Amino acid sequence: MSEGEDREARKGAWLLMMFALGWRMVTGRSGKSRRVTSAEAAGPRDFPLPSGRDADTETQAVTSGRERWGTLLVACSLIAAIAAGIGFLFIYWTDGGNKLLGGTLALSFAGFGIALILWSHFLMAHREATEPLEPLLSPEEDRQTAADDFCAGARDVKRRSLLKLMIVAGAGVFAAMFVSLLRSFGAPIEPALYQIVWSRGQRLMTADNKPVSIHSLKPGDSVTVFPEGSIGNDHAQTVLVRVKEQFLRLPADRADWAPMGYLAYSRVCTHAGCPVGMFESQTNLLLCPCHQSTFNVLTGAEPTGGPAARPLPQLPLYADSEGLLRAGGRFSSIPGPGFWGGQQ
Amino acid sequence: MIRRIGRWFDSRLHLAQPAREALNHVFPDHWSFMLGEIALYSFVVLIITGSFLAMFFNGSTAHLIYHGPYRALDGVEMSAAYQSVLHLCFGVPAGLLIRQMHHWAALIFIGAIVVHVARIFFTGAFRRPREINWWIGLTLLVLALSNGYFGYSILGDLLSGAGMRIGYSMMLSIPIIGPWLAFLFFGGRVPVDVTIPRMYGLHIFVVPAAISVLLALHLGIIWRQKHTNYPGPGRTDHTITGSRIWPTYTAKSIGLFFLVFAVIAALGALVQIDPVWIYGPYDPIAILPGAQPDWYLAWVEGAMRLFPGVNIYLGPYLIPEVFFPGILFPVLFFIVLYLYPFFDKFITHDNQPHHVLRHPYEQPFQTALGCAVFMFLFVLFVAAGDDVIAVATGTSVVTIRLILRILVFVAPAVTGIIVYGLCILSRHRHARGLERALESASAEGRLISGENEVTQ
Numbered sequence: 001m002s003e004g005e006d007r008e009a010r011k012g013a014w015l016l017m018m019f020a021l022g023w024r025m026v027t028g029r030s031g032k033s034r035r036v037t038s039a040e041a042a043g044p045r046d047f048p049l050p051s052g053r054d055a056d057t058e059t060q061a062v063t064s065g066r067e068r069w070g071t072l073l074v075a076c077s078l079i080a081a082i083a084a085g086i087g088f089l090f091i092y093w094t095d096g097g098n099k100l101l102g103g104t105l106a107l108s109f110a111g112f113g114i115a116l117i118l119w120s121h122f123l124m125a126h127r128e129a130t131e132p133l134e135p136l137l138s139p140e141e142d143r144q145t146a147a148d149d150f151c152a153g154a155r156d157v158k159r160r161s162l163l164k165l166m167i168v169a170g171a172g173v174f175a176a177m178f179v180s181l182l183r184s185f186g187a188p189i190e191p192a193l194y195q196i197v198w199s200r201g202q203r204l205m206t207a208d209n210k211p212v213s214i215h216s217l218k219p220g221d222s223v224t225v226f227p228e229g230s231i232g233n234d235h236a237q238t239v240l241v242r243v244k245e246q247f248l249r250l251p252a253d254r255a256d257w258a259p260m261g262y263l264a265y266s267r268v269c270t271h272a273g274c275p276v277g278m279f280e281s282q283t284n285l286l287l288c289p290c291h292q293s294t295f296n297v298l299t300g301a302e303p304t305g306g307p308a309a310r311p312l313p314q315l316p317l318y319a320d321s322e323g324l325l326r327a328g329g330r331f332s333s334i335p336g337p338g339f340w341g342g343q344q
Numbered sequence: 345m346i347r348r349i350g351r352w353f354d355s356r357l358h359l360a361q362p363a364r365e366a367l368n369h370v371f372p373d374h375w376s377f378m379l380g381e382i383a384l385y386s387f388v389v390l391i392i393t394g395s396f397l398a399m400f401f402n403g404s405t406a407h408l409i410y411h412g413p414y415r416a417l418d419g420v421e422m423s424a425a426y427q428s429v430l431h432l433c434f435g436v437p438a439g440l441l442i443r444q445m446h447h448w449a450a451l452i453f454i455g456a457i458v459v460h461v462a463r464i465f466f467t468g469a470f471r472r473p474r475e476i477n478w479w480i481g482l483t484l485l486v487l488a489l490s491n492g493y494f495g496y497s498i499l500g501d502l503l504s505g506a507g508m509r510i511g512y513s514m515m516l517s518i519p520i521i522g523p524w525l526a527f528l529f530f531g532g533r534v535p536v537d538v539t540i541p542r543m544y545g546l547h548i549f550v551v552p553a554a555i556s557v558l559l560a561l562h563l564g565i566i567w568r569q570k571h572t573n574y575p576g577p578g579r580t581d582h583t584i585t586g587s588r589i590w591p592t593y594t595a596k597s598i599g600l601f602f603l604v605f606a607v608i609a610a611l612g613a614l615v616q617i618d619p620v621w622i623y624g625p626y627d628p629i630a631i632l633p634g635a636q637p638d639w640y641l642a643w644v645e646g647a648m649r650l651f652p653g654v655n656i657y658l659g660p661y662l663i664p665e666v667f668f669p670g671i672l673f674p675v676l677f678f679i680v681l682y683l684y685p686f687f688d689k690f691i692t693h694d695n696q697p698h699h700v701l702r703h704p705y706e707q708p709f710q711t712a713l714g715c716a717v718f719m720f721l722f723v724l725f726v727a728a729g730d731d732v733i734a735v736a737t738g739t740s741v742v743t744i745r746l747i748l749r750i751l752v753f754v755a756p757a758v759t760g761i762i763v764y765g766l767c768i769l770s771r772h773r774h775a776r777g778l779e780r781a782l783e784s785a786s787a788e789g790r791l792i793s794g795e796n797e798v799t800q
C-alpha cells in the first residue's frame with residue numbers, strides 16, 4: 001500500500017512540476033525580452049496596410065541551439081503523453097483503481113498540453129503584430145441608409161393599422177398561451193403549506209411505530225415521534241423531550257401542555273426547514289445542525305441563538321388512562337419555514 | 345492536400361477571405377487574459393464528462409431497495425436517482441473518475457469565471473464598448489451558479505436533500521409571490537418527488553443550452569470588438585498589439601485546454617469530492633451536522649448564518665428572516681454589478697470607447713471598493729463554516745459568530761482604506777517615474793510614442 005502511495009506522491013510531484021513549467025510557458029514569463037518593434041517605435045499613426053503577414057515586423061530570434069532543445073523537450077513530453085495514454089488504456093481495461101486511472105489520464109493530457117505549449121514557445125516564430133482598430137461606430141451615412149431602409153419597409157406595415165393591431169393582439173395571446181403552460185408545473189398551495197398536522201387524541205409513535213408512554217423517557221432524553229398513521233411524514237415530524245418539571249417556564253396558556261415534563265415541538269426548523277435534530281440536555285436547547293439556531297425547550301422553544309426568528313411550533317400533550325402520550329390538539333402554529341401570509 | 349480541401353469548402357461557402365482574417369486575428373498576450381479561457385475549457389470538460397454521466401444517471405425519485413457492490417448501504421431504501429449514482433460510482437468503469445472530474449470541473453468553471461470577472465472589473469474592461477459583454481458574462485455567472493446548485497441537488501443524497509430544502513425555504517420567503525414561485529419551481533412542498541426530474545431537465549438541457557448560446561455570443565463579441573490590452577509603450581485605443589491566432593496562439597490555447605483537462609483529471613483522481621455514498625440517501629428525518637454547500641454558494645450561506653434572527657413585518661405580513669440574506673442580498677449584489685458600467689461612467693465622466701485597460705491604481709475608489717467587496721464576501725465565506733471552525737478551535741459558535749459579525753463590517757472598511765492608500769501611493773510613484781522617463785527621453789532627444797501612457 002505504502003509503495004502505491006509513494007508512486008502516487010511521485011506522480012503528483014511530477015504533475016505539479018510539469019504544470020508549473022507549462023504555466024510559465026503560457027504566461028510567457030520566460031525571461032525572454034520582448035523587443036519593441038519598429039512599427040511601434042514609429043508611433044501609431046503611420047501603419048503599413050492592415051493585415052497580411054508581410055506587413056508584420058518580425059522579432060524573430062530563433063537560434064539553432066534553442067530549436068534543438070525545443071525539439072527535444074517537445075519530443076519528451078509527447079513520449080510521456082503517449083506512455084501515460086497507453087498506461088491509461090491498460091489500467092482501464094484491467095479495471096484498475098480510480099487514482100491510477102485518473103492519474104494516467106491527467107499525465108497524458110498534461111503531456112500533450114505541455115508539448116503544444118513548448119512547441120509554440122520554442123519552435124514557432126514569435127511575431128508581435130500591431131494592427132489598427134476600426135472604430136466601431138459606423139459612418140453617419142451608413143447608419144442613415146440602414147435606418148432609411150428599415151423605415152421604408154416599416155411604412156408598408158404602418159399603413160395597415162388594423163392588421164398591425166391584430167398582430168399585436170395575436171402576439172399577446174401567444175404569450176398568454178405559453179405563460180399559462182406554467183400551470184402544469186405548480187401544485188396547489190393551500191392544503192400543503194397551511195397544513196397544521198396532528199389532531200387531538202392521536203397517539204405519539206416512534207419511527208418504528210411504537211407508542212410512547214409516560215415511562216418511555218428519562219429527563220434529559222429525546223426521541224423523534226410522528227402522529228399515528230403518518231410515520232415518516234416529514235411535515236409532521238416532532239421531537240419529544242423530557243425535562244424536570246420544576247424547570248418549566250412555559251407561557252401561562254400552555255401550562256398543561258407538558259404532562260410530567262414531556263414537551264413536543266415541531267422538528268422542522270422555522271429558519272430554513274432543516275430537521276432540528278439535536279437536543280442538549282444540559283442547556284435544554286434544541287439545536288438545528290444547518291445554521292446552528294438554538295431553541296429553549298423550557299420556554300416554548302423560543303429561539304435563543306442563531307438566525308431563526310420564530311419559535312418551533314409546540315404540540316400540546318396529555319397522557320391517557322393507560323399512560324400513553326397523545327396530542328392534545330394541533331401545533332401552536334404552522335410548522336416549517338416562514339412565508340408570506342403564514343404567520344399566526 | 346490542404347489546398348484541395350480548402351478549395352472544396354471555399355467553392356461552397358466562399359471562405360478564403362474570412363479564413364485569412366481569422367488566421368491573422370491579433371490577440372494580446374497576457375496571463376490574465378487566459379482566465380476566461382480556463383472557464384471556457386472547464387465548460388468543455390463539463391460537457392464531455394456530463395454527457396457521459398447523463399447516460400447513467402436516472403433522474404427518478406422512485407423508491408427502491410439497494411442491493412449492489414457498495415455493501416454499507418445494502419438493503420437500504422433509496423431513490424432510483426441515488427441508486428444510479430451509486431451504480432455509477434461503484435459499477436461503471438471510470439464512472440467515479442468521470443463523476444469527480446465533473447464536480448471538480450464545475451468548481452473550477454465557476455472559480456475561473458469569478459476571477460475573470462474580477463480581472464475585468466479591476467482593469468475597467470467593462471467600459472464602453474464592452475458593456476454588453478459584461479452583462480452577458482454576469483448572466484453566464486448566474487447561470488453557472490444555478491446549474492451548480494441543480495447539479496448537486498439531483499443526486500438524491502442526504503446533503504443534496506438538505507440543500508434543496510434550504511433553497512426551497514429561501515424561495516418561499518419572497519414577499520407576496522414566494523409561495524407561488526416555490527411551488528411552481530419545486531413542484532410542491534419540498535421534499536416532493538417531482539423536483540429531481542425537473543431540476544435534472546434544467547441541469548442537463550435548459551441551462552447548458554443557455555450557457556452555450558451566451559458563450560457563443562460572448563466570444564463572438566470579443567472577436568468583433570477585439571480584445572483589450574494593458575497600457576504600455578505603443579498601446580493605444582486605436583490599435584491592437586499581440587500575436588496572431590495562427591499558429592502560436594492556437595497552439596498555446598489548445599495546450600492550455602489540455603492542461604486544464606489534466607488538472608481536472610488529476611483532481612478527479614486524487615481528491616475525493618461529494619462522496620454521496622458516505623452521506624447516505626436523502627431522508628427528511630435524518631440530520632447531517634457540519635454540512636457545507638459548494639464554495640460558490642458559501643457567501644449566501646454565510647450571510648444567512650450571520651443575519652440576526654429578527655421578525656420583520658410589513659403591515660400584518662411576515663417577511664421571513666431568510667429573505668434578506670438569502671434572496672435580497674444576492675439579488676441586489678448582482679443588480680449593482682449589472683449597473684456598474686453606468687456608475688463608472690457617472691463617476692469618471694468618461695464615455696469614450698476604450699481598448700487600453702485602466703491600471704487598478706488609476707481608479708483608487710473603484711479598486712478600494714472592489715477589494716472591500718471581496719473582503720466582505722470572504723468573511724461571509726468563512727462564516728459559512730463557522731460551526732466547523734468552532735469545532736476545530738474549541739470555541740463556541742456564538743463567540744465566532746460575534747467576531748464575524750463585527751469583522752464583516754470592519755474588515756471590508758479597513759481593506760478599502762488600505763487599498764485606497766496603496767493606489768494613491770502607486771499613482772504618485774507612477775507619475776514620478778513617468779516624469780523622470782520623459783525628462784531623460786527629452787534629454788536624449790527621443791520621442792515617446794503612445795499618448796495613452798500619459799494618463800495622469
Ligand code: FES
Pocket residue numbers: 269270271272273274288289290291292293306307308
Ligand atoms: S434551518 Fe435551522 S438554523 Fe437554518
